Amino acid sequence: MAYGFDTLQIHAGARPDPATGARQTPIYQTTAYVFRDADHAAALFNLQEVGYIYSRLTNPTVAVLQERVATLEGGQGAVCCSSGHAAQIMALFPLMGPGRNLIASSRLYGGTITQFSQTIKRFGWSAKFVDFDDLDAVAAAIDDDTRAIFCESIANPGGYITDLDAVAAVADKAGLPLIVDNTSATPYLCRPIEHGATLVVHSTTKYLTGNGTVTGGAIVDSGKFDWSASGKFPSLSEPEPAYHGLKFHETFGPLAFTFHGIAIGLRDLGMTMNPQAAHYTLMGIETLSLRMQRHVENAEKIAAWMEQNPHVDAVTYAGLPSSPYQDRVAKICPKGAGALFTVKLKGGYDACVKFVDSLELFSHVANLGDTRSLVIHSASTTHRQLTPEQQEAAGAGPSVVRISIGIEDADDLIGDLGQALDKAHS
The missing domain is CATH 3.90.1150.10 (Aspartate Aminotransferase, domain 1)
Incomplete structure (x- = not known):
């Protein structure tokens, strides 16, 4: 049955706690989880089975929030992390590499402009800032080293609305993922995936939580992008040495980006959302x-x-x-x-x-x-x-x-x- 938004914002991802019957999602304040046996542990670490290992990677409270945000955005999966800025880095991490660039709207939150114009240079990445009302300029800025296009649905601070369908058409023609920051709109006002976005990022600190209590971020994967088509995204399409040659896109299909975000992004960058922050955000999303x-x-x-x-x-x-x-x-x-x-x-x-x-x-x-x-x-x-x-x-x-x-x-x-x-x- 297809439920409406008001129902999903309360129920998506949540079940009564199997141990206690608790109706509200508990705060699972734990760092680690007991394995059934050695084989179970090995299967989890090999990504052969989905489950909980260590709370830097996965946590039951955070998992509910990830499913809820993904459902509201119409995505295949989501990864939650410690802040909106962390979400942006984690969104770019599997796509970029030294010498690679992204095309970014000139109408962005000031902290994002600083992150993209200054901080990411330390990774060997760069950004080209373009007026996204000039679609020809966006297309002209793309070169062989471009790996993503980035904009906000409703830009901070001016409330400028991006023509996502038009920008997505440019991204599709170039074979590039479109990343949309949907913080200011939320999925209630705008669902970027329906307008062609590949990934949606959020500072959950803002409207999703809504009460100014905790910071957090989320990356939602549409599951619609072919990471293997061009050879430009080897982190997702080529063998991963840390997992015995596993190919994320080949193995996980539409959930490739989500699994990579957890298994490598959170594992190595450590930008983890704590379970109490996830709980506050779940409370906020209900209204x-x-x-x-x-x-x-x-x-x-x-x-x-x-x-x-x-x-x-x-x-x-x-x-x-x-x-x-x-x-x-x-x-x-x-x-x-x-x-x-x-x-x-x-x-x-x-x-x-x-x-x-x-x-x-x-x-x-x-x-x-x-x-x-x-x-x-x-x-x-x-x-x-x-x-x-x-x-x-x-x-x-x-x-x-x-x-x-x-x-x-x-x-x-x-x-x-x-x-x-x-x-x-x-």
């Missing part, structure tokens, strides 16, 4: 649809109000009729354009700082996707490491404030924004 509906409802009302405020130069929310990306909402995010956007204030940098400092209900934090409304001046914080040109390209210039709308009373939020805007321009 995901309800929260996202309220997030969107509030964001639409508040963005429209801010667009009319005399102290505001511009609002980037894609759900506004004035947005150049509104036509993508119905196609990519049919249930709404999310709750993340930026506002450009009259008065520039100084007005932005005063505005942020004058807010009372909004929390000034380096996070988004909380039940609480959040605000940050990206140019001086999350995008501080970028050049002025990169800040502008990412939609995080000095006169821009990022707003993450929560699920409080919208009129209360408007009241707080109004008094802060007045103080910032007094």
Whole structure:
């Protein structure tokens, strides 16, 4: 039977605990698991049998979360890890190698731009940043060493919506996997695999958990990419020495990437999600649809109000009729354009700082996707490491404030924004 989203967000991956009958998924706070016998242990270590060995690799609480996120995204499998940044590295790890590159959207979270433009150089990888509205430029940037294309469904900080179908067509023509960060949208608003994504990554820290308590990440595998077709992905298509010549794609088929992520990615990189974090995230996902509906409802009302405020130069929310990306909402995010956007204030940098400092209900934090409304001046914080040109390209210039709308009373939020805007321009 095909269940609806609201049912799956509560039940997918979970069963009553077989030992106790506990209805809620227990926190399996253990590092290791007892093997039945020596043959059982050998089969697990040879990947001949699926089971639990050591919690750096697999844990029953985390396994429930992996199945739930994969189910909601429409994927074959998922790997959870310690943060969204860990998820990005783990997504790239089986694909890349020294001298290889990826094509990345210029509209990305500032930390991702830094990770891709600076940190991955230490692995011998590189990234080419391109405006993904220019599909010809995306295609032109691809060369023989390109191994992936990366974008966000709803870009942080500006709420820009990527035309995933169009980008996926470019990726398919080049025989490359498309990796989509779906953090800002969640599978409730957008399911990138249905638009051609190969892999979906999440910072589960944000909307999936929804309560600002734990960090986490996830990589969802669509199971649809042919890793053996081009010879460009030997980690998945060629014999793996650590497992006696096992070929992940040949052996595991549509679950090849997922098994590689656990058996090699978590084994050697160690970016493990702890079971308590998985438990908090499972609790959050149970109300995901309800929260996202309220997030969107509030964001639409508040963005429209801010667009009319005399102290505001511009609002980037894609759900506004004035947005150049509104036509993508119905196609990519049919249930709404999310709750993340930026506002450009009259008065520039100084007005932005005063505005942020004058807010009372909004929390000034380096996070988004909380039940609480959040605000940050990206140019001086999350995008501080970028050049002025990169800040502008990412939609995080000095006169821009990022707003993450929560699920409080919208009129209360408007009241707080109004008094802060007045103080910032007094």
